[in-house]
Amino acid sequence: VSFREDGAASLDWVASYLERVRDLPVLAQVEPGELRERLPQAPPDRAEPFTDVLRDLDELLLPAATHWQSPRFFAYFANTGSEPGILAELLAAGLNQVGILWRTSPVLQELEELTLDWLAQLLGLPAGLHGHLEDTASTGTMTALAAARQAKPGARVVVCSEHAHSSVDKACRLLELETRAAPADEAFRLRPDALDLSGACAVVATIGTTSTSSIDPVPAIADACEREGVWLHVDAAYAGSAAVCPELRDAFAGWERADSIVVNPHKWLLTPMGCSAFWTRRPDDLRAVFSLVPEFLRVSEEVASLSEYSSALGRQFRALKLWAVLRCYGREGVQARIREAIRLAALFEGLVRDDPGWEVVAPRPFSLVCFRRDGTDEENEALLERVNASGEIFISHTKLNGRYVLRLAVGNARTTEDDVRFAWEVLRREAARAPA
Amino acid sequence: VSFREDGAASLDWVASYLERVRDLPVLAQVEPGELRERLPQAPPDRAEPFTDVLRDLDELLLPAATHWQSPRFFAYFANTGSEPGILAELLAAGLNQVGILWRTSPVLQELEELTLDWLAQLLGLPAGLHGHLEDTASTGTMTALAAARQAKPGARVVVCSEHAHSSVDKACRLLELETRAAPADEAFRLRPDALDLSGACAVVATIGTTSTSSIDPVPAIADACEREGVWLHVDAAYAGSAAVCPELRDAFAGWERADSIVVNPHKWLLTPMGCSAFWTRRPDDLRAVFSLVPEFLRVSEEVASLSEYSSALGRQFRALKLWAVLRCYGREGVQARIREAIRLAALFEGLVRDDPGWEVVAPRPFSLVCFRRDGTDEENEALLERVNASGEIFISHTKLNGRYVLRLAVGNARTTEDDVRFAWEVLRREAARAPA
Numbered sequence: 020v021s022f023r024e025d026g027a028a029s030l031d032w033v034a035s036y037l038e039r040v041r042d043l044p045v046l047a048q049v050e051p052g053e054l055r056e057r058l059p060q061a062p063p064d065r066a067e068p069f070t071d072v073l074r075d076l077d078e079l080l081l082p083a084a085t086h087w088q089s090p091r092f093f094a095y096f097a098n099t100g101s102e103p104g105i106l107a108e109l110l111a112a113g114l115n116q117v118g119i120l121w122r123t124s125p126v127l128q129e130l131e132e133l134t135l136d137w138l139a140q141l142l143g144l145p146a147g148l149h150g151h152l153e154d155t156a157s158t159g160t161m162t163a164l165a166a167a168r169q170a171k172p173g174a175r176v177v178v179c180s181e182h183a184h185s186s187v188d189k190a191c192r193l194l195e196l197e198t199r200a201a202p203a204d205e206a207f208r209l210r211p212d213a214l215d216l217s218g219a220c221a222v223v224a225t226i227g228t229t230s231t232s233s234i235d236p237v238p239a240i241a242d243a244c245e246r247e248g249v250w251l252h253v254d255a256a257y258a259g260s261a262a263v264c265p266e267l268r269d270a271f272a273g274w275e276r277a278d279s280i281v282v283n284p285h286k287w288l289l290t291p292m293g294c295s296a297f298w299t300r301r302p303d304d305l306r307a308v309f310s311l312v313p314e315f316l317r318v319s320e321e322v323a324s325l326s327e328y329s330s331a332l333g334r335q336f337r338a339l340k341l342w343a344v345l346r347c348y349g350r351e352g353v354q355a356r357i358r359e360a361i362r363l364a365a366l367f368e369g370l371v372r373d374d375p376g377w378e379v380v381a382p383r384p385f386s387l388v389c390f391r392r393d394g395t396d397e398e399n400e401a402l403l404e405r406v407n408a409s410g411e412i413f414i415s416h417t418k419l420n421g422r423y424v425l426r427l428a429v430g431n432a433r434t435t436e437d438d439v440r441f442a443w444e445v446l447r448r449e450a451a452r453a454p455a
Numbered sequence: 456v457s458f459r460e461d462g463a464a465s466l467d468w469v470a471s472y473l474e475r476v477r478d479l480p481v482l483a484q485v486e487p488g489e490l491r492e493r494l495p496q497a498p499p500d501r502a503e504p505f506t507d508v509l510r511d512l513d514e515l516l517l518p519a520a521t522h523w524q525s526p527r528f529f530a531y532f533a534n535t536g537s538e539p540g541i542l543a544e545l546l547a548a549g550l551n552q553v554g555i556l557w558r559t560s561p562v563l564q565e566l567e568e569l570t571l572d573w574l575a576q577l578l579g580l581p582a583g584l585h586g587h588l589e590d591t592a593s594t595g596t597m598t599a600l601a602a603a604r605q606a607k608p609g610a611r612v613v614v615c616s617e618h619a620h621s622s623v624d625k626a627c628r629l630l631e632l633e634t635r636a637a638p639a640d641e642a643f644r645l646r647p648d649a650l651d652l653s654g655a656c657a658v659v660a661t662i663g664t665t666s667t668s669s670i671d672p673v674p675a676i677a678d679a680c681e682r683e684g685v686w687l688h689v690d691a692a693y694a695g696s697a698a699v700c701p702e703l704r705d706a707f708a709g710w711e712r713a714d715s716i717v718v719n720p721h722k723w724l725l726t727p728m729g730c731s732a733f734w735t736r737r738p739d740d741l742r743a744v745f746s747l748v749p750e751f752l753r754v755s756e757e758v759a760s761l762s763e764y765s766s767a768l769g770r771q772f773r774a775l776k777l778w779a780v781l782r783c784y785g786r787e788g789v790q791a792r793i794r795e796a797i798r799l800a801a802l803f804e805g806l807v808r809d810d811p812g813w814e815v816v817a818p819r820p821f822s823l824v825c826f827r828r829d830g831t832d833e834e835n836e837a838l839l840e841r842v843n844a845s846g847e848i849f850i851s852h853t854k855l856n857g858r859y860v861l862r863l864a865v866g867n868a869r870t871t872e873d874d875v876r877f878a879w880e881v882l883r884r885e886a887a888r889a890p891a
Contacts, residue, residue: 022473022538026466029542033549034459047561051758054565062573066785069539072778076546083562087551095559095751100551102458103505106465110512112544112727112776113469115523115536123531125483126519129490137498154590155767165629185749186768192744193601193766195631229751291548292771293729308628313621315531315665315853315862319840322487330629331591332622335728340548342508349502404755417751426751 025069032073033105040088041433044410047085054083085413090433093442094415096229096257096387097430101289107343108291111336118334121322128325131338137345138296141353142262142282145275149302151325152294152337156256159281159297160223161190162329166279166304167221167250168194174220174249180209180235182228184254196220206382207231207419211239221250226271227258230417230426231381231389234258237273245276253277256295258385260287261361263353270384278304287360287386287430288353289344294337302328360386360429363439367427370443376450380419386429389419392450396423405449412442461505468509469541476524477869480846483521490519521849526869529878530851532665532693532823533866535792537725539783543776544727554770557758564761567774573781574732577789578698578718581711585738587761588730588773592692595717595733596659597626598765602715602740603657603686604630610656610685616645616671618664620690632656642818643667643855647675657686662707663694666853666862667817667825670694673709681712689713692731694821696723697797699789706820714740723796723822723866724789725780730773738764796822796865799875803863806879812886816855822865825855828886832859841885848878 057079087098116124118131135150153159164177164187179187181200191198202213207228216222222244224235237253244251253274259282261267262274274280279299284290299305310327326332348356364386371377371390381389391399400423403416415426427442493515523534552560554567571586589595600613600623615623617636627634638649643664652658658680660671673689680687689710695718697703710716715735720726735741746763762768784792800822807813807826817825827835836859839852851862863878 022542023466023470025538025542026470026545027463029545030459030462030466033545034462036549037458046558049561051557051561051756052565054561055569058566058569060569060572062577062781063785064787066788067782069542069779069783072539072543072782080562080566083565084550084552085558085560087553087560088549095553095555098551098553100548102461103508105545105548105551106458106461106505107508108548109462109465109469109541109545112536112541113472113524114520115534115541115727116520117523117531117534117728119531121487122482122521124521124523125485125487125490126516129488129519130494130516133491133494133496136496141498154771155769157767157769161766185747185752189745189747189766189768192747194629229749291551292553292769309625311621311625311628313665315851316621320487330597330625331593332625333591333593333728335590343505345498346503346508347505349499351500352502415751 028070028073032076037088040086041090043086043089045086045089045091045413046407046410047083048410049083054079090431090435090438091412091442092431093427093429094413095428096286097428098286099289099430099432100291101344101432103343103347104289104291104340107340111339114336116336118325119332120316120318120324121320122318124336127334127336127338130342131325134338134342134345135296135298138284138341139298141350142259143268144280144298148298148300149328150296150298151328153297153329154293154295156254156281156283156295157186157189158330159295160186160252160254161193162297162305163250163252163279164190164194164196164221165308166301167252168196169308170250170304171220171248174218176219177221177223178214178216178219179223180225182207182230182233183223183225184229187223207233209235209240211236211243214240214243216243216247216249219247219249221252223252223254226253226255226274227385230419232258232385232387233381234270234384241273241276250278251276253280256281256283257286260284261357261385263350264357284341284344287357289348289356289432290341294341356432363434363436364388364429366436367429367439367443380424388427389417389424390427391422391424399423399425402450405452406445409445409449411445464506464509468512473524476522477526479522479525481522481525481527481849482843482846483519484846485519490515524867526867526871526874527848527878528867529863529865530849531864532722533864534722535725535866535868536727537780537868539779540725540727540776543779547772547775550772552772554761555768556752556754556760557756558754560772563770563772563774566778567761570774570778570781571732571734574720574777575734577786578695579704580716580734584734584736585764586732586734587764589733589765590729590731592690592717592719592731593622593625594766595731596622596688596690597629598733598741599686599688599715600626600630600632600657601744602737603688604632605744606686606740607656607684610654612655613657613659614650614652614655615659616661618643618666618669619659619661620665623659643669645671645676647672647679650676650679652679652683652685655683655685657688659688659690662689662691662710663821666855668694668821668823669817670706670820677709677712686714687712689716692717692719693722696720697793697821699786700793720777720780723793725784725792725868726777730777792868799870799872800824800865802872803865803875803879816860824863825853825860826863827858827860835859835861838886841888842881845881845885847881
């Protein structure tokens with residue numbers, strides 16, 4: 020059997036999967052360990068045909084998948100592996116480029132730089148930022164904080180709102196920095212009047228927090244950071260993609276003054292996983308931490324390698340999928356998807372507001388609705404578990420002011436108005452049922 | 456145009472690429488900035504068809520690629536994106552799983568755990584190690600050293616040979632640890648009699664160093680680490696895959712005593728980029744650094760997530776490609792490729808040895824040959840640049856005992872005896888030419 024035949028079967032599998040994914044249970048309906056028990060506990064001695072892999076993918080693996088590609092996935096921040104992005108991953112795997120130095124893959128490095136520049140233009144960021152791609156926003160935040168620590172010796176505190184992402188705490192553990200949580204206001208935004216920058220090397224401000232998508236007041240935070248010489252890192256991992264729409268730019272006021280910014284195209288910009296954009300206006304501070312060229316990598320070209328700006332040495336060809344997405348959607352196509360997600364979230368928010376048994380519990384600047392059913396935390400948690408166990412939709416939760424809160428995030432590009440209305444019906448139906 | 460049609464064209468592109476890659480110039484024949492200048496400086500407003508992406512890939516991007524898939528790629532450590540691995544990447548992109556918690560993708564987590572267990576069995580590692588995948592060995596080494604630092608408070612020194620990979624230095628910068636280079640013997644192996652573990656939290660021992668593929672004496676180093684309570688990390692990023700062959704296991708003596716081990720299937724185990732295996736027998740020490748479960752991720756299942764063992768939160772579905780490779784080659788198929796690479800390297804070594812104008816300058820335990828032409832460092836460097844500029848083959852270099860040394864690494868699965876003999880002819884031809 021040839022690569023072409025196995026490839027055609029694989030392609031057909033993906034196409035069929037995308038066609039039927041709406042009808043699959045969104046949350047995997049398996050118990051922990053169930054898949055592992057069903058698979059052979061030892062690798063085969065002899066080669067098996069690729070068609071066996073496809074068969075097992077269908078019969079054994081698929082039931083253990085939670086379907087992020089489902090238009091009825093509303094948990095965390097819903098995302099989309101779009102068709103151009105998927106095919107670009109096939110092409111990238113075929114090319115198998117390794118970015119170490121420029122010469123080991125000029126195309127990887129130059130397309131990454133160009134695509135980050137394209138994306139900066141689309142988002143209205145200033146010209147001249149240095150951009151590169153990381154696997155996740157966690158890595159980008161760690162990269163920023165390492166540069167901030169280096170840039171201000173002795174300052175070992177990182178300030179962020181209590182609603183900042185857990186990756187800030189994780190990076191601080193790794194970098195042996197201390198996090199100082201600034202209090203938030205009633206709309207879950209960092210309170211700049213309560214900002215204590217003593218001993219701080221960095222502030223992480225979030226545009227689109229994970230719990231509620233709240234927006235920290237970046238202009239006031241930037242003022243304070245400039246006054247004190249503190250690195251400002253803006254985490255816009257989820258919401259950043261929305262800056263492609265001019266009418267939403269107010270939410271991003273001040274981010275052009277950040278020392279570093281993270282936006283995840285693999286969240287809300289149609290790109291398959293493993294594509295987190297990082298920009299900085301202080302590339303020299305990144306190089307001070309990460310540039311290290313051993314003898315076996317010294318060559319005649321005088322081109323800085325992207326590995327000098329981050330912790331990994333060998334890079335995957337992550338830019339190809341983002342480049343393909345930006346070309347195959349174009350500015351207008353990306354804008355249309357962002358606007359539609361926000362429209363659908365607003366629709367859902369309206370349904371919740373209009374029902375007296377339910378409550379919207381946080382402002383909704385983008386496509387995430389935070390809400391709860393009247394009743395106890397335990398009842399809301401039981402409701403979430405029943406809804407998710409049904410497999411019809413998948414939502415997640417958070418806690419706000421000590422209360423259990425449901426989160427519905429619109430972000431999958433295949434989600435329609437019908438899917439959102441369906442989600443609301445499932446929630447109402449399960450709320451009406453007494454818990455088992 | 457549909458996904459199926461664009462997909463068929465993409466698949467055909469990859470198949471044709473693999474068929475013709477031997478005939479393409481191995482090292483990209485472009486100047487820095489050349490590709491970037493040829494591409495549009497701004498993203499399109501309107502959607503473009505995917506066929507335009509494929510056309511530009513062919514006409515603009517491909518000339519700026521250095522062909523790691525070429526059987527005539529002999530630089531660094533040559534690798535292979537094999538056919539099953541490439542197709543598994545297509546499938547993984549189609550599924551677009553995101554590993555955050557177990558429930559967000561049971562298949563991602565359980566297949567990663569199972570596949571790491573399979574690979575441990577293939578390599579003869581002890582049962583019961585905790586395994587997970589990272590993007591690169593740099594991240595794995597950083598993970599290990601962060602755990603080592605945490606496990607031994609106050610000990611801030613990492614000991615390694617002067618031939619250890621630069622990622623050790625880079626991780627130490629990030630973790631604010633100090634590296635102490637132990638001297639190496641005449642075969643470029645760390646000298647255990649010169650091991651000073653005062654103040655050390657970790658030793659990094661390498662099986663298959665980057666410069667020469669030398670093998671540090673792990674048993675003696677493990678003795679010292681056990682005596683002093685120091686974390687032993689074994690970097691077998693390149694050579695580790697060779698442990699699949701029982702006749703090569705002597706080289707790995709003692710690695711079963713390591714606290715952590717890194718092996719890169721994306722180097723010598725036929726897996727496309729972004730697949731670095733990490734095992735530890737001290738998972739609790741990793742969790743002490745990396746486990747951090749915020750409220751929005753607290754759920755009812757009591758299953759530790761793989762994100763609790765490493766710095767990233769959201770994980771890509773990296774295991775699928777490794778699982779597909781292990782199944783479609785089987786133990787015997789993987790062994791055959793390792794043995795063939797070593798046979799071809801031995802053949803090349805013999806050609807060099809038999810020619811009086813050339814010298815082999817390091818022992819060859821695996822598939823890397825270190826050699827030089829009689830003459831000055833400048834002459835050898837000019838020779839390397841001429842050979843690489845020809846596009847016919849691609850090799851790299853290092854410095855040993857202050858001398859410029861050429862490196863030829865066999866590792867691409869498509870490399871034949873003819874390719875190796877061709878490489879030798881190119882080297883001899885260019886050596887015979889006076890430099891320009």
